[in-house]
Amino acid sequence: MPIRSPRGRAAAYRAVWQWPLRSPARLAFSVVVLGALVFGLVYVGGQVGGGSSSGGLLAGGSDGQRWDPGGSGVSATPTPTMLPPVPALTPQALPPDRAPRQALEVARVWASAWVNHPEGITPEQWLAGLRPYTTDEFLGVLGGVDPANIPASRVTGPATPTRAAPKSVEVEVPTDTLRLRILVVDTDAGWKVSRYDRA
CATH class of the missing domain: 1.10.287 (Helix Hairpins)
Incomplete structure (x- = not known):
C-alpha cells in the first residue's frame, strides 16, 4: 500500500x-x-578511465609508438639516456709538506695574537688582535672567551702542518704551556682560522 x-x-x-x-x-x-x-x-571507474587512456596506442604498437593527432602521424617515444657516474665528493688530501705557506703564516700570527693577553687587557682588545685572521663565525665563538683564562703567554716554535687539503690546513703551533691545533680555511677574504683545539 x-x-x-x-x-x-x-x-x-x-x-x-x-x-x-x-x-x-x-x-x-x-x-x-x-x-x-x-x-x-x-x-x-579505474577500469573505464584506464581503457580510454590506452586508445591512443596503435594496434600492435608495443614498440613505444603513439599516435600524434597534431603531427605527421606516428612519433617515437624518446629513449632515456644514461648519465655519467658522479664521483664521490670527498676532499682531496695533500701531503702536509705541500700546505700553502700563507696558511701556515696565518696560523702562526693568529697563535701569537691568541697568547698576547697582558694584564689588564679587555676581551674587546684581545679580539681586535684576532679579528684580521679569524672567520666571522668563529669570532662570535671567541667573544665568550676571557683572555685572563688563557694559560699560554708566548709561541715557542714554528707552525707545523699536520693535515692539508686544497682549501684547509690543520696546523700545530707550540706555546710555553701547550700545543695549539689550529684549522685554517681558504675564504673569499684569504686564509682565516675557523677553529682551534689543544693538542
Whole structure:
C-alpha cells in the first residue's frame, strides 16, 4: 500500500536509516556493504578511465609508438639516456709538506695574537688582535672567551702542518704551556682560522 501522508514518509525514512543503529551486528553489516559499494565504484571507474587512456596506442604498437593527432602521424617515444657516474665528493688530501705557506703564516700570527693577553687587557682588545685572521663565525665563538683564562703567554716554535687539503690546513703551533691545533680555511677574504683545539 503506498504511503500517502508526509508524516508516513518521514516515518518510513527514519525506519530505514535507524535500522543499522539497532544492533552492533546490523551496523557491522551496513559498514561492510557500504565499503563494498565504494570499492566497486572505484574499481569500475579505474577500469573505464584506464581503457580510454590506452586508445591512443596503435594496434600492435608495443614498440613505444603513439599516435600524434597534431603531427605527421606516428612519433617515437624518446629513449632515456644514461648519465655519467658522479664521483664521490670527498676532499682531496695533500701531503702536509705541500700546505700553502700563507696558511701556515696565518696560523702562526693568529697563535701569537691568541697568547698576547697582558694584564689588564679587555676581551674587546684581545679580539681586535684576532679579528684580521679569524672567520666571522668563529669570532662570535671567541667573544665568550676571557683572555685572563688563557694559560699560554708566548709561541715557542714554528707552525707545523699536520693535515692539508686544497682549501684547509690543520696546523700545530707550540706555546710555553701547550700545543695549539689550529684549522685554517681558504675564504673569499684569504686564509682565516675557523677553529682551534689543544693538542
